[in-house]
Amino acid sequence: MIPAPFDYVAPSTVDEAVRALADAGEDAKVLAGGQSLLPVLRMRLAAPTTVVDLGKIGELTGVRDEGDAVVIGAMTTHYDVQRDPLVHDHALLLARATDTVADPQVRHRGTFGGSLAHADPAGDLLAPALALDAEMVIQGTGGRRTVSAAEFFQDFFTTSLAPEDILVEVRVPKHTGWAAHYEKFNRVAQAWSMVAVAATVRAEGGSIAEARIGLTNMASIPVRATAVEQALVGRPADAETIRAAAEHAADGTSPTVDGNADVEYRQHLAKVLTGRAVEAAMVG
Amino acid sequence: MTAMAEPEVGRARVRKEDERLIAGRTRWTDNITLPGMVHMALLRSPTAHARISAIDTSAAKEMPGVIAVYTGDDLDPGGEVGMPNAWPITPDQKTPRRPMLAQGTVNFAGEAVAAVIARSSAEAEDALAEIDVDYEDLPVVLGLDNAVADGAPLVHEDLGTNTSAEWIFDSAEAGSGGDVQQAISSSEVVVTRRFRQQRLVPAFMEPRSVVVDPTAPQLTMWSATQVPHILKTMVAMTLGLPEHQVRVIAPDVGGGFGGKLAVTPEECAAVVVAQKLGKPVKWTESRSETMVAAHHGRDQMQDITISASRDGTVTGLKVDLLADMGAYLGIVGGGVPVLGAFMFNAIYKIPAYRFSCTTVLTNTTLTDAYRGAGRPEATFGIERIMDELAAELGMDPMALREKNWIAHDEFPYTTVSTLTYDSGNYEAATAKAMQLFDYDGLRREQAERRERGDKVQLGIGISTFTEMCGLAPSRVLGSLDYGAGGWEHAAIRMLPTGKVEVVTGASPHGQGHETAWSQIVADQLGVGFDDIEILHGDTQSSHKGLDTYGSRSLTVGGIAVVKAAEKVIAKARTVAAHLMEAAEEDLEFADGTFTVRGTDTSTAIQDVALAVFAAHNLPDGVEPTLDSEAVFDPENFSFPHGTHLCATEVDTETGRVRLRSYVCVDDIGNVINPLIVEGQMHGGLAQGIAQALYEEAVYDEFGTLTSGTFADYLVPSAMDLPSFTTDRTETAATSNPLGVKGVGEAGTIASTPAVVNAVVDAVRHRGVQDIEMPLSPMRVWHAVHQGNAAAGTEGEAGGGLGSIDPAHGGAQ
Structure with a gap:
């Protein structure tokens, strides 16, 4: 249960992260909360050459109000999503689903964006994101773009993220009072x-x-x-x-x-x- | 005479070992680091049955940090070493040789094929990928019925059969009962069922680990094992080492449940490698290795026929088992189902009984002892068929049991399977359980829910179990061809300062021996609980022992402690009499003090210990020591029993089973520490319930274990279990001076049929007679909607680590 050797990069901005991914090529992996990636690495089901850790990028965490949407940073932990008043008031479904994710340890480490990007069809946050018409804000080498949840999820463990893309944040249209x-x-x-x-x-x-x-x-x-x-x-x-x-x-x-x-x-x-x-x- | 202090025995003490175990501030095998130590990693076969045509280790040898790479032939060129099977159940049992590393063929997916030795465990694991093995596939033998079918391919060609042995008990032949065929053919009611005992993984918390230090004349081996004493002798015999030059240490061990009752190829390979290199070697497995390579448990097909008269009197019981041994026989091996032979008749007076067991080899991980070992399977079989018989007769299932069980005034009672139960009171335990459970109230609610067609149906399950434990009287084991005795050793050392060291041959791995033994010795010697240290698990300090399994520690090892204490007191009495210038027979001993009867003259046992240490003034011919040892060999097993009642709510829309209440009243005789008993019951219940509802080791048609992680092998947590109501009756065992019985396996043995009976009871009116374990929601739902159990086929869906396809990328 020891991962195969890999290079480790921990950039401090999204721009640096995208560059690091582009430099590393197709065999790079993005590390968010690590709750799915680390078991996969330890079981050697994946052996990336480079792991790009998003954990030091402050701009990726937090929830903010943007008028008609609640915007959730991709690296916001499940624990923080669960307790966020904006999520509770305007996207209650997401809070309810997040309550059911795994166990407290996982909820403290695992992240909202990481879970969506992992795209496990049994993951609990995909269906709420889809139901709430969430939009994924993605940054790649060509800049930022926004993709609807319906377009984002493509197949088992497969999204529209390109290898050098980072899921930056998720815009959830307000469903206030639903x-x-x-x-x-x-x-x-x-x-x-x-x-x-x-x-x-x-x-x-x-x-x-x-x-x-x-x-x-x-x-x-x-x-x-x-x-x-x-x-x-x-x-x-x-x-x-x-x-x-x-x-x-x-x-x-x-x-x-x-x-x-x-x-x-x-x-x-x-x-x-x-x-x-x-x-x-x-x-x- | 001074007033007695409050006795230690019976106090619900928090365990003295808990703090270090829970905080992890202790020594596990894997935290041992020795100067110059190297690490071993094992390449395991991905295929279940294949001929190894070539192994190329040259690239692996060039990898960074690699010191050596070995194949099976490197470690054992003559192909002579085989792991021990200590219980050949019949003289003609077929016992395949189990090598340290595969030689010639691999026989299950997960069998070790090559070993890499490197400076770090990471380097060793990296190099595994560079070993090139050519496998030529052989037909894979899976499934009991398939393996014994005519013309089935063979797991081991040289054995000529997949049947390892056939073991039979027949009460007519034994003279203990009638002819079962006659009973069945002449009875008014006959019920036949086939029950499946699924395969389970012991799932101990600490993975297996071994460190071998060959750098002194006496080789030292640390191992996460339940059986350091057996391991020492067996390693010496298996590898041809002089036994006096082997020391085995089981440091703190994180659980076993029978899964560490083994002498493993990994342990033996570590010894051979360490000797070859002259360096200490460590091997610690990953959880993934545990799942495929540590032995599994259960895996039986049970064909059971019970006969009775219309009034519910049972007339005969016939049991035919197929037991899946996997690819090899473990240390107990076929003895596991044979232990069940004595337990199918359970608490009932059954006049005719026949048991046959065929042990079968397949291309799967071997099975061996797992909590209960043979007795859970038997208890499940009889308690399930009793419910089926009750349904057939239209009787209340408890009334049927009561009609057939041994009454409290009939003890001692010799059963149809020839065991003599020394004591018990099934009526008392049952009455208490029924009252705590509100049996009548729940039956009323069940009727109401049926009446109104509630989507959630209520079921009540009963398990009135007994078991034989405290393994075991040596002569009984001898009569069963077991390879060792069943005694246990203890020694007590009285130190000059009045403190006490107790050496035990039992080997705790989570049970709480240190606390319980201290409580026993505190009362026996009248010394303080905190003045006692229990030494165990190191064959240098505890030179003699038969270790911990089969709920034997207290009833055998604990009694040895009592016997040793009695010898200490006898020696001390002689010295005390001399010191006080009194006659020995005039001394009373109580609360740690010898008193001359009718006087104020007294001396404490600690003072006697100091006087003996000084040895200035001892009676002529008396040795200057109070230290004593004893070996206790029980004359009988102990027979704990209990009544377990389970209420389940079955959601007929989804098939989900919810445990609404669980009441158990167990009779384990006298109790040393109620808190430890409570812990054993809770853990045991969780494991037994897990078999009923959650756990199953599943192989696909290629012999690959598909439930190879805890994402797929479902071990329940506290979230999934109800709050248990536990209580006791106390009918002292007559077979030992403490009146104690075993408790380590009781919860596991009793609970599985209670849960399954409850689920079947909830939906019996929908035409359901059985549901295969584990009772997954899908199986229950199909059973409810088809009146029959049906399982899904394997495939791919989300969830679980095994489903992650690295080719898709994704994980973030």
Whole structure:
């Protein structure tokens, strides 16, 4: 459990980090909180020539208010996201999902941006980012660009980040006053999600005005349950509406199979958990 | 006579070893660093069965820091060394030779193929990648039914079969009961089930580690082992070393659960390498190595038939086991399922019994002792089939048990499997458990939930278990062809200042021997708890012992301590009488003081110790020492028992099982330290529940362990477990002077069937009769919706480290 030798770079600015990645070529890896990368290195599943550590770049941490969006630095730890009042007030779904990530040790080391860039389809922050229409601010050799969550996640552990790109921050449009719940299903408390449902809903006068539903681990990337969203919106916020809408949760999904769940079971879980997520969100 | 101080025995003392163990301020094998020490790393086979056609180590030898690279032939050119199997269960048992490093073939994925020795562990590991091994694939033998099928490919060609041995007990032949076939064919009700005991990983906290120092005439070996004494003798025998020139030290050891009851190829290879190089060598495994190379546990297929009359009287029990040994036999090996032979009849009066066990070789990591070793499997089998019989009869499962168990006034009771249970009171433990659990209230709630078709169904599971522990009477082990005895040694040294050193042959690895032994000696000798030090685990100070496993330390090793203390007191009495000019028979000994009966004349045992040290004034012919030793060989096992009750809520929509309450009332006889007992119960319950719900070592069709990390092998945490309600009844064991029974395995043995029975009970009305362990949500859901268990197939999904594909990049 000793990583293969690698060069280690710890730049103090994003510009330096991008340069370091460009210099190191394709076999470089970015180290954020290290909660996924270090096990992979120690098991020698990856053997990068260079590791670029973002831990010393102050500009990558913190949460700020930018009018219509909450902007979260990529290196902000889960622990800090969980406790941030801006996140709580304007992106409650993200706070709820972050509460369920792994265990306290991991939440103190692991980072929001690192988790998104890792793009594990079982990771708990991808579906909320997608449901909230988050935008990824990326810096590469050609400067900064912004990519929507829908474009960002491309495949298992694959994003639109180029090898020399750094995920700098995430802009989360404000969903002020929206109810939210993250319904996670796993076998033991510290395990990855088998399936999870990220639901955030805005109610108005007893009916559902807007709804955003994201599914974790129902495909190689996080997916939006748009059919469920459509079935909710404009209808009374009651059990029957939710039950009927949740029936659409697995529409168009093509979940993968592992020892914990086959396709039939995963799709069934998505429906049950979607109903529970929306219901729990409405209850508050 | 002075008033007795409050006895130490029975006090819930916090363990004296806890501070150093919890803070890590202690010596583990891996923190030992010796001058000139080099490091060993092992290349392990990625394939489960292959012929090794070539190994090229030349590039690895050129790597930075590398001192040597060895193959199996380098370490053992004659191919003569094989790891010991101490329990050949039959005279004609097939026992494949297990080399230190693979020679000719690899027989499971994870078997060590070559060793790199380097100046640092990092350099040693780097060089592994430079070793080039040519493997020619051989057919992979996996699965018990496949391995014993006609025409199955063979794990070891030279053995001509995958069957290692077949061991049978038949009560008709033994004269202890009737003919089971006759019982079955003449009974009103017969229930047959096939239960699977999945494969488990012992998952001790400290990985295995060994340091060998060959730089003195007496070679010293530190090892993270449960069995330093057995290791010393076995290493000497296995490698042909003179036993008196081997010293083994088990420093503080971080758990074992049977997983460190072994004499390993890694330990032996480290010795040979150290001798070749003349330098100290260290090997410490990674967790990934533990998972594939340290022995696993369980892995049995149980075909069980029980017969009864309509009124619920059990008439016969027939058990046919297939037990997966993996690619080789470990030190206990086939003895593990054989231990279960005596326990399937459990607490019940069963008139006819037959047990057969076929031990089978497959291309997997070997299996051996794991917490309970044979007894959890047996307890699971009988407690599950009792529930199935109750369902068939339409009886309450507790009523069925009560009808068949041994009543408290029937002890001592000789069972159909020929053991004599010395004591027990199943009625008392059960009554207490039922009351704490609110059995009747929960049954009412269960009925209500069924009635209204609640999505969450309630189930109640029972396990009224007993076990045989305190391994073991030597003559019994002899009759079972076990390779050693079952005694234990202790010595007590009375120091001139009145302090006491206690040497024990038991070898703690987390149990709390230092505290418990101190409490025992404090009461026996009347000295202060803090004036006692327990020495263990070093064959130089503790020269004689049989170590710790099978819940034996207290019932065997603890009694040896008592016997040694009695000898100390007897010696001290002679001297005290001389010093006080009284007759020995006029002395009373209490609370550490000899008093001349009816007078104020007294002397403390510490004063006697000082007088003996000075030796100025001793009776003629008396040796100037109080030091004493004793070896205790029990006449019988100890038979703890208990009633465990589990309530589960099964979410029929998702298949998730939630443990709502767990009550256990255990009878482990008299208790030395209730806090240690509580700790053993909690840990044991967690491990037993883990087998029921979470843990499983899974191989794919190539023989690759797919549950090779803790991301995939699910060990539960406190978050996943309920708050346990534990209580006790105390029926003293009659087989030892402290009246104690073992507790180290009780929770693990009892809890697994309690949980599974509870889940099946929750959904039996949906047509479910069994669900394969572990009861994952998917298996439960499929069972509920199909009235039958079905498992998913392997594939790829997110989550788990094994699913990370480095080609995709990504990790940030």
